[in-house]
Amino acid sequence: MKYSNKQLEAMAQSLGPVLKSRSLVGYKAAVNMRAIMNALADYTVYKDSLIREYGAEIKDDDGNVKDFAVTPSCEGFQDFLRKLSEVSEVEHDVRIMTAIPDDVIGVLSGEEIMAIDWMMEHGEELADGDNA
Numbered sequence: 171m172k173y174s175n176k177q178l179e180a181m182a183q184s185l186g187p188v189l190k191s192r193s194l195v196g197y198k199a200a201v202n203m204r205a206i207m208n209a210l211a212d213y214t215v216y217k218d219s220l221i222r223e224y225g226a227e228i229k230d231d232d233g234n235v236k237d238f239a240v241t242p243s244c245e246g247f248q249d250f251l252r253k254l255s256e257v258s259e260v261e262h263d264v265r266i267m268t269a270i271p272d273d274v275i276g277v278l279s280g281e282e283i284m285a286i287d288w289m290m291e292h293g294e295e296l297a298d299g300d301n302a
Contacts (some may be wrong), residue, residue: 171268175213176258182206193277195286198267202289204206209262213286216257 173181181202182217188199207214225238240250268291274283283290 172261172263173263174259175210178210178262178264183290187282188278188286191277194202195269195273195277198269201267206266209264215259217254220250281297
């Protein structure tokens with residue numbers, strides 16, 4: 171299925187807590203994370219270069235630059251957003267492993283299940299609300 175860079179970033183972020191699960195759904199989450207990160211590789215490099223170009227330096231206590239951050243108060247914030255938006259909707263064909271309710275019931279919390287709803291298979295009876 172095709173997903174945009176923006177969608178893939180959100181999907182990767184939602185997998186964080188599930189990756190800790192030592193279960194089938196944790197395995198599926200790990201496989202999905204690898205596929206997503208592979209698809210996002212060039213986008214991530216580009217985004218990082220924009221952050222360095224338009225962001226402010228973050229220094230440690232010794233005055234050494236340890237990172238960069240882009241915030242609305244940065245001078246180039248609008249340019250950063252414009253350039254990032256040019257590539258955020260680029261789509262990639264990514265094969266996602268899905269999970270069924272039996273994979274997650276008793277393994278994940280409701281909050282975790284909601285976070286990975288995009289990788290859940292929903293039966294027709296659930297989609298219609300008959301068994302809810």
